[in-house]
Amino acid sequence: MKSIRARLSFPFVALTLSVFVLLWLLQGWFLRQVAYDFVAARLSHESFLLLKAVGPGQEDAWTLDGRYISPTYMRPMSGYYFQYRIDSGPWVYSRSLWDGQIPSGSTLPAGKNRITAVMQNGEPWLVREEAYVKQGRYLHIVVAEDIAGIRHDLARLSGMTIALGVLFLVLMLLAQVMIIRGGLASLRRVALDIVQLKRGEIRQLPESSVSEIEPLVNEINYLVQSMELRLQRSRNAVGNLAHAAKTPLTVIDRQIEKLADRCPADAEALRQQSLRLRALMERELTRARICGTALPGQRIFIQEELEKLQRTMLAIHRDRNLTIRTDVNSQTFFPGERDDLVELLGNLMDNACKWAVSQVRIVGAMDDRCLELCIEDDGPGIDPVKREHLLDRGERLDESKDGHGLGLSIVSEIVRQYEGRFDLYSSELGGLKAHIFLPRKREGLV
Amino acid sequence: MRILLVEDDPVLGPELKTELERGGYAVDVANNGIDGEALGREAIYDMVVLDLGLPGRPGMDVLTNWRKQGNNVPTLILTARSAWQQRVDGFEAGADDYLCKPFHTEELLARITALLRRANRLPATPLSVAGLQLDEKSQAVQVGDNERIVLTGREYRLLRYFMHNPGRVLSKLQLVEHLYDEGTDNDSNVIEAYIKMLRKKIGHDRIATRRGQGYVLVEHYPDLS
Numbered sequence: 294m295k296s297i298r299a300r301l302s303f304p305f306v307a308l309t310l311s312v313f314v315l316l317w318l319l320q321g322w323f324l325r326q327v328a329y330d331f332v333a334a335r336l337s338h339e340s341f342l343l344l345k346a347v348g349p350g351q352e353d354a355w356t357l358d359g360r361y362i363s364p365t366y367m368r369p370m371s372g373y374y375f376q377y378r379i380d381s382g383p384w385v386y387s388r389s390l391w392d393g394q395i396p397s398g399s400t401l402p403a404g405k406n407r408i409t410a411v412m413q414n415g416e417p418w419l420v421r422e423e424a425y426v427k428q429g430r431y432l433h434i435v436v437a438e439d440i441a442g443i444r445h446d447l448a449r450l451s452g453m454t455i456a457l458g459v460l461f462l463v464l465m466l467l468a469q470v471m472i473i474r475g476g477l478a479s480l481r482r483v484a485l486d487i488v489q490l491k492r493g494e495i496r497q498l499p500e501s502s503v504s505e506i507e508p509l510v511n512e513i514n515y516l517v518q519s520m521e522l523r524l525q526r527s528r529n530a531v532g533n534l535a536h537a538a539k540t541p542l543t544v545i546d547r548q549i550e551k552l553a554d555r556c557p558a559d560a561e562a563l564r565q566q567s568l569r570l571r572a573l574m575e576r577e578l579t580r581a582r583i584c585g586t587a588l589p590g591q592r593i594f595i596q597e598e599l600e601k602l603q604r605t606m607l608a609i610h611r612d613r614n615l616t617i618r619t620d621v622n623s624q625t626f627f628p629g630e631r632d633d634l635v636e637l638l639g640n641l642m643d644n645a646c647k648w649a650v651s652q653v654r655i656v657g658a659m660d661d662r663c664l665e666l667c668i669e670d671d672g673p674g675i676d677p678v679k680r681e682h683l684l685d686r687g688e689r690l691d692e693s694k695d696g697h698g699l700g701l702s703i704v705s706e707i708v709r710q711y712e713g714r715f716d717l718y719s720s721e722l723g724g725l726k727a728h729i730f731l732p733r734k735r736e737g738l739v
Numbered sequence: 740m741r742i743l744l745v746e747d748d749p750v751l752g753p754e755l756k757t758e759l760e761r762g763g764y765a766v767d768v769a770n771n772g773i774d775g776e777a778l779g780r781e782a783i784y785d786m787v788v789l790d791l792g793l794p795g796r797p798g799m800d801v802l803t804n805w806r807k808q809g810n811n812v813p814t815l816i817l818t819a820r821s822a823w824q825q826r827v828d829g830f831e832a833g834a835d836d837y838l839c840k841p842f843h844t845e846e847l848l849a850r851i852t853a854l855l856r857r858a859n860r861l862p863a864t865p866l867s868v869a870g871l872q873l874d875e876k877s878q879a880v881q882v883g884d885n886e887r888i889v890l891t892g893r894e895y896r897l898l899r900y901f902m903h904n905p906g907r908v909l910s911k912l913q914l915v916e917h918l919y920d921e922g923t924d925n926d927s928n929v930i931e932a933y934i935k936m937l938r939k940k941i942g943h944d945r946i947a948t949r950r951g952q953g954y955v956l957v958e959h960y961p962d963l964s
Contacts, residue, residue: 533792537819538819539819539839539840539841540748540751540819540840541750542840542841543751543840543841543842544748544750544751544754546841546843547751547754547758547844550843550844567841571841575821578821579821579822598827601827601830601831602823602827604830604831605826605827605830605831608830608835608836609830609836609837611857612853631824632822632824635822635823635824635827636822636823636824638823639823639824639826639827640823643823
């Protein structure tokens with residue numbers, strides 16, 4: 294998986310690092326150059342002094358006039374050395390050289406100079422050779438300086454630069470991580486909003502003020518809206534179809550009743566087909582209505598719906614003097630479509646009311662993971678073997694009391710859509726106990 | 740008893756009207772929501788059979804408007820929409836009963852009978868007031884322990900309306916309004932004639948005349964037998 298943060302960080306670090314290394318190399322080279330130029334200039338000066346100091350003495354032999362030269366050349370191994378020769382005579386060495394000599398190249402044409410860096414006795418020396426002609430004689434002067442100290446200083450400076458650079462780089466990285474994190478915060482907020490949307494706590498993503506995020510949020514909201522619209526439209530279409538088909542079917546049924554007086558056998562055959570058509574239509578239309586949690590952002594509080602259903606049930610069964618008791622927390626909600634919940638509860642409660650002697654009980658409970666609903670009645674109940682049949686095929690046990698068949702198969706269908714469980718038990722009240730178990734969160738939805 | 744039937748289907752509407760009339764009801768049909776709502780506002784209907792998918796104005800809006808205006812005419816919703824959400828919405832909007840299409844006429848008639856009983860706070864079946872027992876299936880009446888007397892359609896309608904309103908003074912106009920639909924010539928003199936015939940069958944003193952006011956079914960009739 295690619296990370297935006299990594300993709301932003303890596304090139305940034307690489308670029309910063311290479312710029313830093315380049316600067317470091319340039320700076321090291323430049324400083325060394327400056328230092329060597331400085332030493333070379335001083336050596337040139339020393340060489341001039343030597344030129345001045347070397348000259349014909351009293352006995353016509355050329356000697357070195359000690360007044361002109363610095364005492365450091367007298368101290369052995371002082372780090373400052375010279376040697377010279379006149380014409381092609383022997384080399385005259387400074388005392389500081391002790392037994393050694395400065396490695397010197399071939400002869401140099403007069404008026405020329407040569408600067409070299411050599412390693413001598415494990416120390417770096419900078420050597421400057423100059424060739425002069427003084428009073429008609431060729432003079433080759435070699436001056437050297439031990440530059441270990443300068444080298445050492447330069448190395449320390451370079452080390453310090455590296456240390457500072459690393460510190461600077463770390464600070465930059467930290468700052469960069471924080472900046473990127475800040476920049477990506479709105480993206481993370483959208484991710485959290487989407488989680489909320491998925492859980493059903495909100496129905497739309499809140500608008501984003503970040504121009505890069507805004508199109509994303511808008512597109513998601515548009516998608517959610519169009520899903521909602523499509524769902525509504527298909528439901529309306531189904532409702533319209535039901536309405537359009539059922540009214541003619543009602544008329545056909547009445548014609549069949551009229552026909553029954555004259556031609557009972559034909560009427561019966563037609564009646565059978567009409568009944569089949571009715572059952573088929575009813576089942577398919579109801580199934581089409583069930584949509585599962587197709588839409589994110591739903592949170593239907595069960596208590597409110599239950600109160601309405603309770604009033605409806607009492608109105609439908611008002612001659613029966615039933616007591617419907619409910620025990621559902623006001624915060625308990627159904628994680629899906631209102632129509633599905635009402636269809637689910639409506640069928641189960643209607644069945645319970647039809648069979649109950651005097652009371653129906655509805656208990657609902659919810660924890661973090663699931664929703665549990667129990668609908669019980671104190672009616673005759675159903676034999677365990679027949680209960681299995683009911684759940685398997687939506688078979689109708691009692692044709693005279695409409696329900697318990699198709700109703701339960703619709704309930705099964707809804708529960709299946711929500712990936713829940715639907716069981717029938719015997720109730721403590723004496724009748725049937727319908728037990729519904731629905732998971733609250735379904736993965737893979739948004 | 741006069742029923743307002745709001746149904747837009749050109750076949751089902753008239754057919755239902757015929758069947759309801761056979762059941763002894765005066766029926767007016769409105770084939771759209773706007774007319775239906777206007778008709779329902781007149782206090783001449785004992786109940787309404789209301790379809791939901793109507794042209795002009797949805798049935799649910801019609802019902803909601805009536806209830807908002809304090810019109811509590813008993814209403815039975817007759818619709819193809821069978822989802823529980825729609826039933827709940829119907830009852831929440833103030834419907835008194837809900838019947839899904841397709842349905843059988845007997846079912847509709849039974850629901851209408853039950854609803855009218857309930858609206859008049861009468862016990863379920865059979866309709867029995869002041870020693871009179873009305874058999875709604877055969878349209879006959881039993882007076883005390885005597886034999887059953889078969890009634891004509893008009894007499895049956897008249898008696899049933901009296902029995903739904905025992906002890907209440909009913910004017911001629913009121914009787915005309917509740918026994919005839921708008922297509923019938925409603926001459927109030929006809930009422931007098933029917934009352935005379937009804938009195939002949941169930942006993943003259945059972946229906947008292949209040950001069951200038953109307954007629955009343957005597958609720959606590961002394962046991963004559």
